[in-house]
Amino acid sequence: MLRPVVTGVDGSPESLAAALWAAREAQRRSLPLHLVHATSWSPHPSASDPANVIRRQMGRGVLRKTESHIARTCPDVRLTDEQVDGPATAALLKAADRAELMVLGSRGLSGFTGLLAASVAQGVVARATRPVVLVRAGEHPEDGRRQDQDGRRSALATCRDVVLGLDLNDPSDEVIGFAFEAARVRGARLRVMHAWSGPSLLSLGPGEIGLESAPERAQEWRGFLEAVLQTWRERFPGVDVDETVVEGKAGPHLVSASSGAGLLVVGRRMHEGDVGPHAGPVTHTLIHHARCPVAVVAHD
Template sequence: MPAPVIAGVDGSPESLAAAEWAAREAERRDLPLRLIHAWNWHPGPHGGEPANAAQRHLARRALRQAEERIRDCVPGVRVADQQVEGPATAALLKAAEQAQMVVLGSRGLTGLAGLVVGSVALGVADRATCPVVLVRAGEEAADEYLPAEDGGAGTRTGYRDVVLGLDINDPSDEVIEFAFQAAMLRRARLRVVHAWHPPSAFGLGPGDIALVNDPYRAEEWQGFLSAVLQVWRDKYSGVAVVETVVQEKATTALVRAASGASLLVVGRRRTGRPTVVRTGPVTHTVLHHVGCPVAVVPHH
């Protein structure tokens, strides 16, 4: 059986929205979906079996709520559920080792433990070995689609853009391919955004004097971006690609581009050391300010 899409659920609106998004993504990719609820085992005397029984009850209820929502919205997806002992971040990181991707809500409370899902989601996104998608509360299927002619929501108008934030000084095949696949599966346009800013005059070397002119430098960045993407354009020839090179902060450019997107894709460098976090400042900022689902893709 192929590795599943995993959704962490805790009964919060954010996790229910994440479970539904994960179900739609599993259906797009023809993969099974596994719902996971993590709870902390309490050894006596202050915890013990009553506390554990209460947590198991809450876990069953959260999983049942998520399954009912999925059956209503994405009835064709293959769903299994699982209760695992926490802490939630550690449990989800272990599950991620056997997953195609993990989908989590980005706000909310984790039941009895009272932990903010944002901290769990960030902890998993920081260290997971597979892509992690963070979904806000209220995200619905219609939000992935372009508005209808009358301005209303619909699911027959074609998908909104997939946006890829790309640093062409350090392009990653894993991140680029994830974005192209996501666009291909949706038959959506892929908008690739690279933001740059001019170097300080004190940082210019003798051979850099010709790059002082900003229009010329922008043209150079555009050429670099086109060269990086050409092999992927050839591989995914059915995906329409728009290249955007802007002179501004990367966070500003990505937040603006994602405002009308169905998905934002960003990268995170793997460290090989699970205790070391390598979610950079750009990724960290967009996770807090972008409204659409954000995919954090680990890469070497």
């Protein structure tokens, strides 16, 4: 049975943008699309409680409005929906377990109708075992395509690059595979970037000195990157791959690379630190500052 692309909706501009992006992604991957609305939760819910009746009616309205927008953009997508009771983060995590990927608005509205607040999206990213894509308001499905010379988007225009931020100290097959597949279904170039830092005086042992120059260390990382990607190039021969190694912290380099990209892919190791599940500093930076949709792929 095919896993669907799942998106959480709450009526906010962010969730609508995410739903439209998810619909186009479902079409690219020949998958169904499933909409989830988390109805505001109370400790002792009752179907006859007037407040719960109103919330469910509002939730149904949100789903119908979203479906209407999707029908105009992607009329052929196979679409289902559901309302679920409970805290939004828990409800979306349960839905994500059944998904090929989960798509959320990166900044939802807080309050009575806006259940996908920023904390909810970040909570899902930090705990989901399936890939999660975060989409901001203003992102539309066609934004993944390059513009023609006259500034207009064309159905024949090539898709914008997929950017993969790859940690060569912990290269993950799940993350690399997701990025290659995303580039394949788009017919887009895949730009793979690794950020490295040279040894500091504090990291060197007694009597050790940094013998290699920065260009020599960069060349070593470049050779390692090429070796890691060789198998994937053979598995995806139709994907054009561009490899880059840069010196410095990964976050700022990836934020810069996201400008003009169609999708940015990063990994998240599934472990619990002293403060519980978390997305990590690089992913946290990208959630707030990336200039394109961000896919966070969990891995062991």
